Each structure stands twice: as C-alpha cells, then as structure tokens.
Amino acid sequence: MIDFGFGVSPSSRINLDKADKEKFNELAIAEPDVAKCMACGSCSASCTAAAFEDTSLRRAILSLQNGLCDDASKLLSHCMLCGKCTMVCPRGINTRHLILSIQKIYSL
Amino acid sequence: MIHLLSAAVHQITPEGIIDRYPNSYNHFVLPFVIGITFILIYLLIGLIRILYHLSGEDRIKLLKSLFNPKTAWKNIKDIFCDCLLHTKIWKRKPLLGYMHSAIAFGWFLLIVVGHIEVWLFAPRHLSGLTEGSLYYPIFYRFFIWINPAHETLRGSLFFFIMDFLLLYVLSGIGLAMFKRVRSIALGMRHTTKPSLADRVALYCLWLIFPLRLLAEGFTADLSGGGFLTRPLNWVFRAFFGNELNFLPTWWAYSIVLGLFFAAMPFSRYMHILTEPLLILFRNAGLKVRHPRKGFAEAEIYACSSCGLCLDACPMNVQKKNLKYSSVYFMRFLRRHNNKKTREIADKCLMCGKCYALCPVGVNSPAIRRAIRETRNNKIDCDYSYLDSYAEKCSENPKSTGKILYFAGCMSHLTPRIIKSVETILKASGQDYEFMDRNEGICCGRPLMLAGRTDAARKTIEANSKIIKDSGCTTLLLSCPICLKVFKEEYALKGIQVIHYTQFVDKLIKEGKLKVSKSSSAIVYHDPCELGRGCGIYEEPRNVLKAVAELKKASKERDESICCGYSLGTLTLDEKDKAKIAESSVTSLMAENPEQIVTACPLCYRAIRSKAEVPVKDFAEIVCENLENNDKN
Numbered sequence: 001m002i003d004f005g006f007g008v009s010p011s012s013r014i015n016l017d018k019a020d021k022e023k024f025n026e027l028a029i030a031e032p033d034v035a036k037c038m039a040c041g042s043c044s045a046s047c048t049a050a051a052f053e054d055t056s057l058r059r060a061i062l063s064l065q066n067g068l069c070d071d072a073s074k075l076l077s078h079c080m081l082c083g084k085c086t087m088v089c090p091r092g093i094n095t096r097h098l099i100l101s102i103q104k105i106y107s108l
Numbered sequence: 109m110i111h112l113l114s115a116a117v118h119q120i121t122p123e124g125i126i127d128r129y130p131n132s133y134n135h136f137v138l139p140f141v142i143g144i145t146f147i148l149i150y151l152l153i154g155l156i157r158i159l160y161h162l163s164g165e166d167r168i169k170l171l172k173s174l175f176n177p178k179t180a181w182k183n184i185k186d187i188f189c190d191c192l193l194h195t196k197i198w199k200r201k202p203l204l205g206y207m208h209s210a211i212a213f214g215w216f217l218l219i220v221v222g223h224i225e226v227w228l229f230a231p232r233h234l235s236g237l238t239e240g241s242l243y244y245p246i247f248y249r250f251f252i253w254i255n256p257a258h259e260t261l262r263g264s265l266f267f268f269i270m271d272f273l274l275l276y277v278l279s280g281i282g283l284a285m286f287k288r289v290r291s292i293a294l295g296m297r298h299t300t301k302p303s304l305a306d307r308v309a310l311y312c313l314w315l316i317f318p319l320r321l322l323a324e325g326f327t328a329d330l331s332g333g334g335f336l337t338r339p340l341n342w343v344f345r346a347f348f349g350n351e352l353n354f355l356p357t358w359w360a361y362s363i364v365l366g367l368f369f370a371a372m373p374f375s376r377y378m379h380i381l382t383e384p385l386l387i388l389f390r391n392a393g394l395k396v397r398h399p400r401k402g403f404a405e406a407e408i409y410a411c412s413s414c415g416l417c418l419d420a421c422p423m424n425v426q427k428k429n430l431k432y433s434s435v436y437f438m439r440f441l442r443r444h445n446n447k448k449t450r451e452i453a454d455k456c457l458m459c460g461k462c463y464a465l466c467p468v469g470v471n472s473p474a475i476r477r478a479i480r481e482t483r484n485n486k487i488d489c490d491y492s493y494l495d496s497y498a499e500k501c502s503e504n505p506k507s508t509g510k511i512l513y514f515a516g517c518m519s520h521l522t523p524r525i526i527k528s529v530e531t532i533l534k535a536s537g538q539d540y541e542f543m544d545r546n547e548g549i550c551c552g553r554p555l556m557l558a559g560r561t562d563a564a565r566k567t568i569e570a571n572s573k574i575i576k577d578s579g580c581t582t583l584l585l586s587c588p589i590c591l592k593v594f595k596e597e598y599a600l601k602g603i604q605v606i607h608y609t610q611f612v613d614k615l616i617k618e619g620k621l622k623v624s625k626s627s628s629a630i631v632y633h634d635p636c637e638l639g640r641g642c643g644i645y646e647e648p649r650n651v652l653k654a655v656a657e658l659k660k661a662s663k664e665r666d667e668s669i670c671c672g673y674s675l676g677t678l679t680l681d682e683k684d685k686a687k688i689a690e691s692s693v694t695s696l697m698a699e700n701p702e703q704i705v706t707a708c709p710l711c712y713r714a715i716r717s718k719a720e721v722p723v724k725d726f727a728e729i730v731c732e733n734l735e736n737n738d739k740n
Binding site for chain 1: 299454484487488490493494497513518547549550552554555558710713
C-alpha cells in the first residue's frame with residue numbers, strides 16, 4: 001500500500017441493529033432519568049476527574065444511546081462520585097446513582 | 109383461705125414472718141418460670157451468636173476494654189444513665205423521660221428491693237433453685253404470712269418502699285397508655301406502628317403492674333402491705349367479704365409476666381436486655397463490619413422502636429417517606445427483608461440525626477453504609493491516574509509555608525467561598541499554599557458514602573501522599589464533607605486538620621484577624637457533616653456573634669435539619685430533596701433573620717435555591733466585616 005502521508009478517518013458508522021439493547025432497557029428501567037438528559041454538558045464541565053482523564057457523563061450517555069457500551073464504561077471508569085455533576089445538572093438528574101447503575105449494568 | 113393458713117407452719121423469724129408454704133411452691137408460678145427460663149436460654153444463645161460473629165480482633169478489643177478501669181467505669185455509668193435513668197430522653201423531652209425511667213428504673217428497683225427484702229427476711233429462699241430462688245422474690249408477698257402484732261419498723265419500711273416503687277411504675281404505665289392515645293402530649297408527633305409481637309408484649313407490660321397491685325392488695329391482710337395495698341385490701345374485703353379472688357389474681361400476674369418474657373425476643377422489648385451489650389461494644393470501640401451479624405446484630409436488637417427517629421428524620425416532611433426512617437429500617441433488618449433494607453439504605457441522606465437523637469445510640473447510618481458496601485464495593489474503577497498525579501505533586505512540593513488549603517470539589521462549585529477564604533488568609537497574614545487550585549483529587553467521602561470503600565482508599569492514599577510530602581503542618585478545609593473523612597480515615601500524623609470556621613475563630617481569639625460587628629440579623633445553619641459529623645457547633649457561632657446579630661433557628665445544633673442535597677443519599681429524587689430543603693429553610697426563618705449563613709458549599713447551594721433572603725457562606729460574611737478590609 002502506498003503511503004500518501006495521510007489517511008482516511010476510521011468509520012464512525014454505528015450499526016444499531018448489532019448494539020445490545022437489553023442492557024440499555026435495563027438501565028432505562030432502573031434509571032428513568034437517563035432519558036431526561038439534554039446533553040448540555042454541565043456535568044462534563046464541572047467534573048473533577050476530567051482534569052486528569054477523559055471523563056464525561058454527557059458523552060457516556062450519548063455512547064450508550066448509540067450502543068457503544070465500552071466507550072461509556074471507559075468514560076466513567078475514572079469517576080470519583082464527588083457529586084458535582086448532580087449539583088449542576090439543570091434537569092435534576094441523580095447523576096451519582098446513574099453512574100453507579102451504568103457501572104453495575106455494563107460491567108457484567 | 110383458712111386452708112392456706114393451716115398449711116402454714118414453723119420458721120417464725122424475730123420479725124414474725126412465717127413461710128405459708130414450707131415447700132415454697134404453688135402451681136401459679138409455672139407461667140413465670142417457663143417464661144423466664146425461655147428468655148434466659150434465648151439470651152445465652154443470642155450472646156454466643158453475636159460474640160461468634162465478631163472478628164477475633166474485635167473480641168480481644170472487647171475483652172481488654174472490660175478490664176480497663178476507665179472504660180469499665182464508663183460502662184457502668186452509661187448502663188446506669190442510658191438503660192435505667194434515660195438521661196438522653198430526659199434532656200430533650202422530660203415527660204417522656206419520666207415515663208420511660210419510671211417504668212425501667214422503677215421496675216429495676218422493684219426487683220432489687222424485692223431481692224433485698226427476701227435476703228433480709230427469708231434468706232434461705234435465695235440459696236438455690238429448689239428453694240424457689242428464681243421466682244420467690246417476685247411473688248414474695250404470696251408466700252409469707254406476717255403477724256401484724258410483730259410487724260417491725262424494718263418491715264414497715266419495706267412495705268412503704270415497695271408500694272412507693274409500684275406507684276412510681278404505675279405512673280409511668282399510665283403515661284405510656286396516654287401516649288398511645290395522644291403521643292404529641294409527650295412530645296412525639298409520629299410514633300411507630302407496633303408489630304404483632306410488639307402488641308402482645310406491650311399489653312402484657314401494661315397489665316403486669318396493675319395485676320401486681322391487685323394481687324398484693326388481695327394478700328395484704330396476710331402478707332402485710334403499705335399505703336397502697338393495705339387500703340386496697342380493706343376495699344376488697346368490704347366488697348367481696350372473702351378471699352376467693354386471691355389465687356386467680358396471682359395466676360393472672362404470673363401469666364402476664366410469663367407471656368411478656370415469651371414475647372420479648374420477637375418484640376421491641378428485646379432492647380431492655382440488648383442495650384447493655386451494645387454499650388459494652390460501643391465503649392470498646394467496635395465498628396460495624398457486617399450489615400447483619402455481630403455488632404450490627406447487637407444494634408438491631410437494641411433498637412427500642414420508640415420512633416423518636418421518625419420525628420428526627422428530615423424525610424418526614426412528606427408522610428410517604430416516613431417508612432424510610434431508621435426504626436423501620438432496623439425492623440426490616442431484623443426480619444432479614446433484604447429488598448426493603450436495600451431500598452431504605454440507598455434512600456437515606458446519612459445526615460446522622462437519627463443517630464444523634466437516638467436514646468439508645470443505634471448507629472443506623474453505619475449499618476446503611478455497610479449495606480451499600482456489600483453491593484457497590486466491587487464496582488470496577490480505573491484510578492491509576494491518581495498515583496501519577498500524586499507522584500507529580502510530590503516532585504514539586506507545593507507548600508513552602510505551614511498552611512495547606514484544600515478547597516475540595518464542592519467548594520470549586522462556589523468560587524466565592526474560595527475567594528473569601530483566601531481573603532481571610534491574606535488579611536491575617538498567613539503563609540499558605542493552595543493544594544487544589546487547578547485540579548485536585550476528591551477527598552473520598554462521597555465514595556465512602558456510596559459504599560465504595562476500596563475505591564475511596566485509593567483517593568485517600570493519593571491525597572495523603574500529596575499532603576505529607578508538602579511539608580505543611582496545618583491542613584485547612586472549607587468543606588465539612590472533606591473534614592469528616594480527613595479526620596476519620598486519613599492518618600496524617602503531626603498535621604492539624606482544621607475547618608475554616610475553627611480556623612477563623614482561632615485567628616480572632618489570637619488577635620490576628622479583626623472583625624467589626626454589623627447590625628444585620630443572621631441565622632446559622634449547622635451542616636450535618638460539620639455539626640453532627642464532627643461536633644463543631646461553637647466555633648462558627650463564636651465568630652458569627654462577633655460579626656452580626658445571631659438569631660436562633662427552630663431546630664439547630666444536633667437537631668438541625670439537613671439541607672436535603674446531601675451526598676449521602678443515592679436514590680432520593682430531586683422533588684423530595686427540594687421539599688427537605690424547604691423545610692430546612694422554614695426552620696431557619698423562625699426568627700425572621702435578614703440573612704442565612706452556612707459553612708458548607710453543598711448546604712449553601714441547596715439553601716440558596718429555596719430561601720427568600722440572601723444566603724451567605726461563613727467565610728463571605730467574615731470577609732464583609734473585616735476591619736481594615738484589604739481585599740487585594
């Protein structure tokens with residue numbers, strides 16, 4: 001293969017048919033709040049762990065909706081549960097419990 | 109009852125006391141004997157079970173504490189004050205205290221004085237089981253015949269004391285019955301719903317003492333009696349003319365006693381016998397390790413189901429949430445109802461008010477945490493970045509001075525707190541270093557509260573390393589949540605951990621910080637973790653009195669109402685939190701202050717969202733009233 005010095009971005013296409021919906025349904029039952037998220041990013045902006053590692057609840061929720069479970073687990077694995085996101089969430093989502101539930105359901 | 113008297117023989121002591129029954133036995137004692145034997149065996153097995161479930165280390169700790177004169181003395185004092193006199197209830201609700209101590213202490217004295225009486229007048233009946241030592245002192249008045257002509261001063265004294273004590277207990281029972289009808293008269297808004305076993309035991313307890321009075325009243329002409337039983341005897345004689353009712357009342361008395369003891373292990377009255385054990389455990393410094401076994405089991409059985417925690421719980425603003433109170437939590441734990449206990453454990457705000465106000469001192473928040481731990485501790489996490497960050501910090505130690513200021517996550521959400529603290533530090537000429545100005549590691553308390561102890565240990569280790577390597581001598585904190593965990597879980601030898609309220613109080617006392625008094629009327633909200641958690645009530649008030657007019661809240665100090673947004677809760681939803689915040693603000697506004705002051709970034713945000721008057725942080729209000737205000 002000739003090296004042109006540049007490449008094509010890896011495909012970001014998501015096949016939702018292949019995604020595991022069961023776990024997301026389980027999460028939606030345990031945490032109805034997950035549907036309330038409007039992806040404003042207040043949680044990510046205030047995150048304590050985000051100063052060190054790539055951590056974002058907003059992106060984690062988006063990833064889960066898109067069936068990218070591994071990404072979501074990774075984005076939350078550094079969380080210290082400090083609770084700042086709960087305090088700033090304009091939708092009043094109980095983010096700490098949401099994070100705990102995601103970690104529990106998707107670690108299986 | 110001629111045949112009873114005719115059975116009487118010999119054994120006339122100088123006081124003229126005759127054993128009416130030389131074999132000191134009558135069938136009516138059987139229910140009592142069966143009941144007391146059952147409860148004694150049950151207790152022994154329970155004790156062995158609890159001790160078996162304690163860890164070896166805890167057992168040694170307990171054994172050592174029993175032989176340590178200091179803790180031994182504390183044990184005796186606590187058992188006397190808490191189990192018998194109920195000083196804790198007296199202090200808060202005198203009538204309720206009187207009710208409970210009348211029943212507990214009165215009954216205890218009845219038993220003790222009864223035994224002394226037997227020991228003085230019929231000592232052979234204490235010598236062994238064949239002589240009836242198990243029941244004789246309880247039914248003493250049935251078994252003896254006193255020749256009124258020979259009644260001595262000593263004997264009369266005991267008649268008086270026993271009748272007086274009976275009256276004392278009966279007054280308590282009377283109040284207890286009244287409490288069932290109108291609990292608010294004794295200072296309780298809500299009371300616990302009794303379970304079936306509770307009801308059986310409760311009605312038996314109510315009956316024991318009136319029946320004792322009846323039985324002793326019927327016998328008073330034979331056994332002698334005091335100011336209560338003698339007149340009763342005259343009345344009975346006037347009505348019935350004979351002593352036909354004599355034996356049935358003794359049977360009834362014995363049956364209710366037996367029934368009470370039989371129902372005891374399944375009812376709330378188990379607390380009478382378990383509380384002393386809990387006191388020994390607590391004073392030995394044991395901690396809850398398992399949510400149901402060992403120490404926790406002692407706590408579960410020591411819960412008296414009194415329901416004082418129902419009024420205490422901040423969630424009680426909504427009646428539907430009363431079911432999450434500690435008393436029901438302990439009941440479900442006792443019944444091994446895992447579904448309910450988990451639900452309640454996750455709902456709790458962990459504000460610690462039920463623990464602070466509990467007359468028995470049942471540490472239910474610790475058990476709740478233990479339950480969370482069994483479920484959340486195994487959640488995976490990736491905290492490798494903490495070590496590298498700690499390593500990086502240690503390479504360039506931050507603190508050149510003596511004071512290291514750690515703001516914590518929550519203070520960073522309220523920059524005005526950080527700004528004010530820095531102003532105070534500068535104004536008082538302190539040499540300090542800011543530990544987490546740009547980034548910092550969480551203190552670990554939120555993880556602890558969520559039951560993720562192992563994860564919390566990692567953040568604690570990383571923070572400890574940064575603090576120790578910084579070379580500071582004082583760690584200044586502006587968040588009570590951090591303070592609690594720094595005091596309890598961190599081992600920072602030689603470093604003073606201090607909250608900014610204590611720090612400012614110290615500065616003012618040492619004359620390093622000068623404040624002026626404004627005429628503004630303020631009220632102070634005690635944050636749960638600072639007040640009940642760390643016992644800091646006076647320092648912030650000292651300072652606030654110096655800077656403004658301090659008003660009182662309707663509930664303050666250890667009765668302060670949680671702001672509702674505590675990190676302790678895992679599942680409480682936004683609406684419930686808002687309700688609690690409102691009730692907290694209502695309590696604060698009791699004397700119409702112009703401003704509300706608090707000393708916790710979380711409380712600050714929560715109260716500000718609900719209060720109609722300005723809300724300020726402690727540091728902010730100090731800054732506003734600094735003399736020679738140099739805000740640069």
